[in-house]
Amino acid sequence: MFVGTDGSKFYGEKMLHLINGVKMDMAVINEVVKKGDTEIWRITNGAHTTHPFHIHDIQFQILDREQGDGSDATPPSENERGWKDTVLLLPEETVRVIAKFDHYADTQYPYMYHCHILEHEDEGMMGQFLVVEPKDYDRVISNIDNHKRIPLQSFCKVS
Numbered sequence: 683m684f685v686g687t688d689g690s691k692f693y694g695e696k697m698l699h700l701i702n703g704v705k706m707d708m709a710v711i712n713e714v715v716k717k718g719d720t721e722i723w724r725i726t727n728g729a730h731t732t733h734p735f736h737i738h739d740i741q742f743q744i745l746d747r748e749q750g751d752g753s754d755a756t757p758p759s760e761n762e763r764g765w766k767d768t769v770l771l772l773p774e775e776t777v778r779v780i781a782k783f784d785h786y787a788d789t790q791y792p793y794m795y796h797c798h799i800l801e802h803e804d805e806g807m808m809g810q811f812l813v814v815e816p817k818d819y820d821r822v823i824s825n826i827d828n829h830k831r832i833p834l835q836s837f838c839k840v841s
């Protein structure tokens with residue numbers, strides 16, 4: 683799965699903070715994860731603002747950080763090598779995190795991921811993901827695709 687961040691979008695005078703270019707929508711499931719899977723999420727901040735990116739349900743470990751100039755990814759510093767539920771995304775930075783989704787599964791009630799700056803999440807810088815039993819995955823995906831869900835593997839942008 684890819685999660686990312688985009689440059690801030692300007693709509694008139696208002697700067698919106700979004701993920702994948704869309705606002706949080708209670709009617710949209712942005713991602714679906716199979717319970718028991720280990721996933722690497724690639725989170726890119728294309729903005730000039732720092733965003734603390736928070737994921738519900740799981741704890742993750744930071745794999746590496748990559749600067750926007752395309753320089754090589756570097757491992758996290760000593761203080762970032764423990765279990766995390768939030769990772770700071772510096773401007774123009776990409777961070778990869780790894781997590782195992784092995785807790786509660788439900789086909790209807792999603793978890794959230796969002797920027798932890800209150801003003802940003804209020805603007806819609808938040809998304810929803812379901813964790814489902816593997817046996818339910820195909821059915822859930824086909825149901826959700828009938829609505830306006832962002833396709834899996836889309837490059838999720840936080841801006």
Ligand SMILES: [Cu+2]
Nearest residue numbers: 733797799802
């Ligand atoms: Cu933010």
